Amino acid sequence: MQTLEESREDEIEHDDLSIVRALEEDIIFGRLAPGTRLTEDTLLARFHVTRHFARQALVQLETMGVVVRERNKGATVRSLTPRQVQEIYDVRELLQRQAALWIPLPAPDALIAELTALHEEHGRHVESGYLRGVHETNDRFHLTLFGACGNSHLVQSIEFYMRLSLPVRANSMSSKESLQISHEHHRLMIEMLKGRDNWVLAQLCVDHLQPSKKRYLAYVSEN
Amino acid sequence: MQTLEESREDEIEHDDLSIVRALEEDIIFGRLAPGTRLTEDTLLARFHVTRHFARQALVQLETMGVVVRERNKGATVRSLTPRQVQEIYDVRELLQRQAALWIPLPAPDALIAELTALHEEHGRHVESGYLRGVHETNDRFHLTLFGACGNSHLVQSIEFYMRLSLPVRANSMSSKESLQISHEHHRLMIEMLKGRDNWVLAQLCVDHLQPSKKRYLAYVSEN
DNA sequence: CCATCCTATTTTATCGATAATTTAGCCACT
């Protein structure tokens, strides 16, 4: 049903932001493997934009840490070594733990309501297998949750590292079981927000990161 | 003596990186106040570069969080509200504390030697009042120190927030006394690296951030 | 005298053409 809305790239107009979005999605869904070359001309042809926008999109993806650019050589989808994955996740744990600790508990009803709505939408997408929606609501859920810590700069950094770990998280998108576990975690988080124990919430946020990291590390070690 | 090497911008060639550096320096030395407009044409005239590079420099400064750009309006030097300063420093404390905790102690002799060399150079610059050198060796000192934590991504984030707090740190550059206190802190840090107590080191790193933050917040509150 | 619209000016955004660089394949030479 949802697959109908794919691949309209020939028809609609594009600016550099939409190119960034599209490529980001290609990466998390595994359609663009790490190491894949991204030449400007390819983007030009695919998105029907002027060179200026294709280039700008690549520049932006580079600063987001999603692609690597070498001078006079072009851009490739960034590939992460296990070491880098470990480092990135260590920082993610640090940031998300602290954000969770800083959330004033119990959380206001408005926040609970907003998260519950996102949670339900997420659940529907998981059940129907609409991955694009799963990914989108998942990210919105976490940014809303961590946003409650009141430190917008911390949230920005959390968002940055979410982007950086896109290829790592790609794995877990492929199995419905993982998505359901993740969904259940979210439910628990909402419950915790009603209580007063920041430490339990923080631990939950840290644990929530483990499955996709472990899955990825296991995957690369067996190759 | 050192002032001789200033203002050669008319003569030497520039790429966007050198523009970024120059503007960065202008900000930390207070020559460019927060809120100042940076039009492309101004940079064009000042650095004798093509519009392409001036523009690219502004784009880069924006992603570094040093300037703000509004569509069709141009770039201005970012100004930080006290709230933002507080947020930024909360994150800096978090990151630098953790980096300090992750440094394996006692630190290897090679690291001690490297830091001692930087420390001495820093001291010379403080004494001679060569601010450009003070700033440069100061940043190198901290990046080398935190680099020892072994997590390059964490170090990158620390560097990012050092940039973001450039205007805050500008204040403390103006008083020799602050610089000397800072210098003494560095000496203590090196001492701590020889010991085994990560927590003392971490606390020192956090304390080291306080003076410039407090000075800045006091400054804006009295205006 | 005030509000509104218009216009001139400033400034950024977009573009396609051209220059510079790298890469790979080929050929000549040893």
Added chain:
DNA sequence: AGTGGCTAAATTATCGATAAAATAGGATGG
């Protein structure tokens, strides 16, 4: 057969010109 350099292809980097947008100042009508 192997090595070195040379040419052609692919790709990115740079540029100046033009388009579009925002702004400020003044003119016009009420």
